[in-house]
Amino acid sequence: MAIRTYVCGLDAAVNIIGGKWKVLIIWAIGDQRRRFGELRRQVPGISEKVLFQHLREMEANDLVVREEFDEVPARVEYSLTELGHSLSAALQPLNDWGSQHMQRTGTAVACSYS
Amino acid sequence: MAIRTYVCGLDAAVNIIGGKWKVLIIWAIGDQRRRFGELRRQVPGISEKVLFQHLREMEANDLVVREEFDEVPARVEYSLTELGHSLSAALQPLNDWGSQHMQRTGTAVACSYS
Numbered sequence: 400m401a402i403r404t405y406v407c408g409l410d411a412a413v414n415i416i417g418g419k420w421k422v423l424i425i426w427a428i429g430d431q432r433r434r435f436g437e438l439r440r441q442v443p444g445i446s447e448k449v450l451f452q453h454l455r456e457m458e459a460n461d462l463v464v465r466e467e468f469d470e471v472p473a474r475v476e477y478s479l480t481e482l483g484h485s486l487s488a489a490l491q492p493l494n495d496w497g498s499q500h501m502q503r504t505g506t507a508v509a510c511s512y513s
Numbered sequence: 514m515a516i517r518t519y520v521c522g523l524d525a526a527v528n529i530i531g532g533k534w535k536v537l538i539i540w541a542i543g544d545q546r547r548r549f550g551e552l553r554r555q556v557p558g559i560s561e562k563v564l565f566q567h568l569r570e571m572e573a574n575d576l577v578v579r580e581e582f583d584e585v586p587a588r589v590e591y592s593l594t595e596l597g598h599s600l601s602a603a604l605q606p607l608n609d610w611g612s613q614h615m616q617r618t619g620t621a622v623a624c625s626y627s
Binding site (some may be wrong): 426500 | 521524525540556604608610614
């Protein structure tokens with residue numbers, strides 16, 4: 400495994416998070432168990448392929464657990480691991496900052512989840 | 514001006530922050546007044562062009578102030594605005610999370626600024 404050297408914790412966090420989608424997926428899962436379709440609706444603009452790919456990477460990074468239930472039709476649910484929950488908590492202040500910024504600039508808000 | 518609708522504060526924050534560079538630039542400036550060359554050294558891997566472009570966008574978004582001093586050679590310093598400081602504070606828990614994650618996974622750390 401290649402060892403990357405980070406300049407700070409933020410660098411490491413940003414490297415795990417990648418682009419904007421993972422942050423929004425973590426936020427959309429929150430304390431819930433979410434099905435794939437629910438997540439797609441709650442992260443507007445994300446494609447099925449990109450959501451699937453990110454969820455797989457997040458499973459590999461121990462942020463998300465995928466559970467498959469032996470039902471017909473098959474039911475698959477995603478939830479946060481302990482590490483995922485700790486990342487979600489660390490994102491709370493950034494969420495609050497963004498909400499304040501939206502108020503400042505008068506941007507419309509339609510928060511579908513808290 | 515186009516009004517974008519955000520699904521949550523985090524969405525808005527991520528939209529302002531853009532990719533990984535702005536987060537790292539904000540963190541590198543911190544409470545200091547930084548010259549361009551200093552910032553380049555403190556954000557390893559960033560090109561001159563990308564740093565310049567991001568600093569301009571951050572000025573436009575009221576996150577950063579650029580001050581030019583009438584000296585020979587010309588001296589230009591960047592510092593955070595009040596909004597930039599508030600974003601920096603909101604990023605602290607994410608930095609802490611990243612540091613803990615690095616410890617967890619045993620990744621080498623070389624934090625050039627705190």
